[in-house]
Amino acid sequence: MQDASDADGGADPAAPGYPAGWEADVVLHDGSTTRVRPIRPDDAEALQAFHVAQSERSTYLRFFAHLERLPERDLQRLVNVDHVDRVALVATADDDGPLGYRIIGVARYDRLDEDEAEVAFNVADAHQGRGVGSVLLEHLGAAARERGVRRFVAEVLPQNGRMIAVFRDAGYEVRQHAEDGVVSLAFDIDPTDRSLEVVADREHRAEARSMRGVLGARSVLVVGPVLPGAPPPRPLHLSMARAVLAHLAAGDPTLRVQAVGVDDGAGPRDDAFATVEAPADLAVLAVPAQAAPAVVRAIAPLGVRAVVLLSSGFAEDGEAGLARQRAVLAAAHGAGMRVIGPSSFGVLAVGETGTLNASLAQEPPHAGRVGLFCQSAALAVPLLDAVRRRGLGLAEFVSAGHRADVSGNDLMQFWADDDGTDVVGLYLESIGNPRKFSRVARRLSQVKPVVVLTAGRSGQVIPPGHAVRATQAPARAVDELMRQSGVVRVDNTHQLLDVAQLLAHQPLPAGRRVAIVASASSVAALVAEAAAASGLAVVGAQILREDATADETREGVAAALRDPGADAAIVVRIPTVGGPVPEFAALVAHEAARSGRTVVACMLGLRGVTPELTATDADGRAWTVPAYATPEDAALALGHAARYAAWRARDHGLPLHPPGADLRAAGRLVRRWLADHDELRLDPARTAELLGTVGIAVLPSYAARDADEAVAAARSIGYPVALKTTAPALRHRADLGGVRLDVADDDELRADVAGVLELAAEHAPEPGALPLEVQAMAPRGSSCVVRSIEDPLYGPVLSLGLSGDASDLLGDVAYGIxxxxxxxxxxxxxxxxAAPRLFGYRGLPPLDVAALEDVVARVAVLGDALPEVRSLELNPVVVAERGATVLSARVDLARASRADATRRLQRS
Known part of the structure; x- marks a missing residue:
């Protein structure tokens, strides 16, 4: 998302409490964009123009009366709000008028009491049906929840069915009744499973449609340096423009391709695009960075849906470059256009009869059913070359460059509905919005395999020019993100294509049992080892001698590929004498197609997707056994496919709604406590109060400074008790003597107090804490540590480990996002x-894992709902045979801004 301050006048710096964080660029139902931001006093003229342009019917439905113009007093009241109790948002679009923008929709609420506000909407007649009202409701609801409002009410006329539908279609439970010719509506705006699903569906449809406009473009405009005459100062741009023109002309003769030359560095003349025939669905720009904003503004009247920006010189060049990038986004989004790039390699849509080659790829792959996304232009070159050499076949390819706007999330939204794509591959240099990535990838992975390669195993590489928030999350967080999303994560481009060619041309394996067909027992042993290392279970091997007869070979292959005890097969034939054996390849292809099982091969002279290993099944569908360079590559790809198939077949569960968890109450507490603080560590009483709102009880503890106070606390609790030091280094370390358990009486407690104080003499207690704590004994069991941190990039990151050295020294911690x-x-x-300790390890009784899961679920929903919870630690949580007891908790709060909203475009 670009900052709205770059366009339509900018945020008023004098406006008190202006919530700049509510500014956003949004994709509408038709795939175009609009800018949503809080209203400002200087919007008065634009708001009046919006009102005057409305039809008499629209004005009547909004105000219950016909008003030709808004009275000045009312106009000033509408544009002057406090952004707390009176909030108004406008949706805007750029135009050529004196203001440079126009308002296309307005939404507002006026607070009635602490929980309730009256809501009203008005959408320009010319823009109704594009989803402007739905978008404004999403944003207004989010703003209202941030201000503590929990319910919207509205009064509408019965004939205003469109507005009533906006409320109902948002997924809220709308209560209504009619009285005196007016329909009164009321609905809670706290997110529900249904409302979240509606938002995700709207986002999905809008972003998919915007990408459909790119990949289905029938008219392309190429803009580069002045084409005739002497070479420009930067010949690279000229070379790019000429290459794209040539590739477009060669790819599909039915495309309408037009070209315009602009002065290098000076931008376009006023009449530069006068001869361009509109509409131009897609524009490809190869111009200097400083000229790009002016070019984007100049092409806006041509009906361009998206811009592919090949040029560099933007955010990777520091603040000046970032300003140019923001200017490009402001111009594009204000005109309803998406931006692919900068530093993009271009886009490809490969068809059987023609190819949209708006890219720098001179020889694109042939048509296929794999969709590829790659950020880096430089890495797109070898990736596309490898696809072509393997014969893999491609449906679409998009290079997002620095992904200032369009990202892999947009393409995944498109591929989820694209009937021409069976497998998706993503090469990600960075992940700008991990939470959205997880949500979108999980949805896509349930219907199509998604193979992901990240730059660096940690997935936290930030190339120059990529707008990515810093993260403090452990590198393993990205592993968990990928696992939860169901994607197949690979380590290099070689593996990415290895897995993609298997998933595109073979059925998913029904399990992980694999049969081996090999030309020698020594080869079979090596293949079995590779299969086991890839998580497969070898159930048998057929050894086919090189001198075997045709009948023996056929019977051996058929026996292995039709074995009812096997889910897949690995066929390896490497003759020691002679070359490739086409007859053997044809036999394998035929038997594989007949068997319906997943088959991979390693054969001399064959690589990738080949006609030699292609055959049709009984229904006439063609299947190809993918060929690999080594048996290890084949086994690795098959192992990935088996794990994905198992993930896809499993039950993915239901959203968490722990009984008794009151997130609204938790939010009220947090907002009240942070009213006068930017950050705050909660004391034990407030910690217990906050956790209590979500149903987590903390076993009370009593502070003490000496033996007398400890004894008094123990007597009030009742023996036996636990004694703890508050020194951080020893706080939870029973093994070091910082915790004494099952203290039975006064004498034992006094002795333990002396021992603990002596042990902790060299360690200071936590600031503001007394040196000792006395607590009732919890039931015996295994101790766990549950944590949640709010990461600037990932949002809430949940972790769980069993207490002790396994977690602290060996990193035996599991993560969830x-x-x-x-x-x-x-x-x-x-x-x-170490989790087996919870399930009856070495004859011990199994513990109450369900109770631990309940605690984890409550921490998860609290962290997800409240980004202000910067960190939360429950240490220890003792899991007994019955129940789980939280003995200690710590919570830190801080003002937060979580950049993961479904309704926003990419932030830059």
Whole structure:
């Protein structure tokens, strides 16, 4: 998302409390964009123009009366709001008028009491049906929740069915009644499963449609340096423009391709685009960075839906370049256009009869059913070349460059509905919005495999020019993000294409049992080892001698590929004498197609997707056994496919709704406590109060400074008790003597107090804390540590480990990225290597894992709902045979801004 301050006048710096964080660029139902921002006093003229342009019917439905113009007093009241109790948002678009923008929609609320506000909408007649009202409701609801409003009410005329539908279609439970010719509506605006699903569906449809406009373009405009005459000062731009023109002409003769030359560095003349025939669906720009904003503004009247920006010189060049990038986004989004780039390699849509080659790829791959997304232009070159050499086939390819706007999330939204794509591959240099990535990828992975390669195993590389928030999350957080999303994560481009060619040309394996066909027992042993290392279970091997007869070969291959005890097969034939054996390849292809099982091969002379290993099944569908350079590559790809198939077949669970969790009450507490603080560590009483709102009880503890106070506390609790030091280094370390358990009487307690104080003499207690704590004994069990941190990039990151050295020294900690389902929580609890201690390890009784899952679920929903909870630690949580007891908790709050809203475009 670009900052709205770059366009339509900018935010008023004198406006008190102007919420700049509410500014956003948004994709509408038709795939175009609009800018949503808080209203400002200087919007008075634009608001009056908006009102005057409305039809008499629209004005009547909004104000219950016909007003030709808004009275000046009313106009000033409408544009002057406090952004707390009176909030108004406008949706705007750029135009050529004196203001440079126009208002196309207005939404506002006026607070009635602490929880309730009256809401009203008005959308320009010319823009109704584009989803402007739905977008404004999403944004206004988010703003209202941030200000503590929990319910909207409205009064509408019965004939205003469109506005009533906006409220109902948003997924809220709308209560209504009619009286005196007016319909009164009321609905809670706290997110529900249904309202969140509606928002995600709207986002999905809008972003998919915007990408459909790019990849389905029938008219393309190429803008580069002045084409005739002497070479410009920067010949690279000229070379790019000429290459794209040539590739477009060669790709599809039915495309309408037009070209305009602009002065290098000076931008376009006023009449530069006068001869261009509109509409131009797609524009490809190869111009200097300083000229790009002016060019984007100049092409806006041509009906361009998206801009592919090949040029560099933007955010990667520091503040000046970032300003140019923001200017490009402001011009594009204000005109309803998406931006692919900068530093893009271009876009490809490969068809059987023609190819949209708006890219720098001289020889694109042939048509296929794989969609590829790659950020780096430089890495797009070898990636596309490898696809072509393998014969893999491509449906679409998009290079987003620095992804200032369009990202892999947009393409995944498109591919979820694209009937021409079976497999998706993503090469990500950075992930700008991990929470949205997880949400979108999870939805896509349930219907199509998604293979992901990140730059660097940590997934936290930030190339120059990429707008990515810093993260303090552990590198393993990205592993969990990918696992939860169901994507197949690989380590290099070689593996990405290895897996993609298998998933595109073979059925998913029904399980991980694999049969081996090999030309030698020594080869079979090596293949079995590779298969086991890839998580496969070898159930048998057929050894086919090189001198075997045709009948023996056929019977051996058929036996292995039709084995009812096997889900897949690996066929390896490497002759020691002679070359490739086409007859053997044809036999394998035929038997594989007949068997319906997943088959991979390693054969001399064959690589990738080949006609030699292609055959049709009984229904006439063609299947190709993918060929690999080594048996290890084949086994690795098959292992990935088996894990993905298992993920896809499993129950992914239901959203978490722990009974008794009152997130509204938690939010009220947090907002009240942070009213006068930017950050705050909660004391034990407030910690217990906050956790209590979501149903987590903390076993009370009593502070003491000496033996007398400890004894008094123990007598009030009742023996036996636990004694703890508050020194951080020893606080939870029973093994070091910082915790004494099952203290039975006064004498034992006094002795333990002396021992603990002596042990902790060299360690200071936590600031403001007394040196000792006395607490009732919890039931015996295993101790766990549950944490949640609010990361600037990932949002809430949940972790679970069993207490002790396994977690502290060996890193035996499992991670989860909320929102989680109940199945995700169950996986999280079972993920640590020490988790068997919870399930009856070495004859011990099994513990109450369900109670631990309940605690984890409550922490997850609290962290997901309240980004102000900067960190939360429950240490320890003792899981007994019955129940789980939280013995200690710590919570830090801080003002937060979570950049993961579904309704926003990419931030830059």
């Amino acid at each position: 909320p929102p989680l389902t109940d199945a995700d929580v169950a996986d999280l609890v079972r993920a640590p290597r």
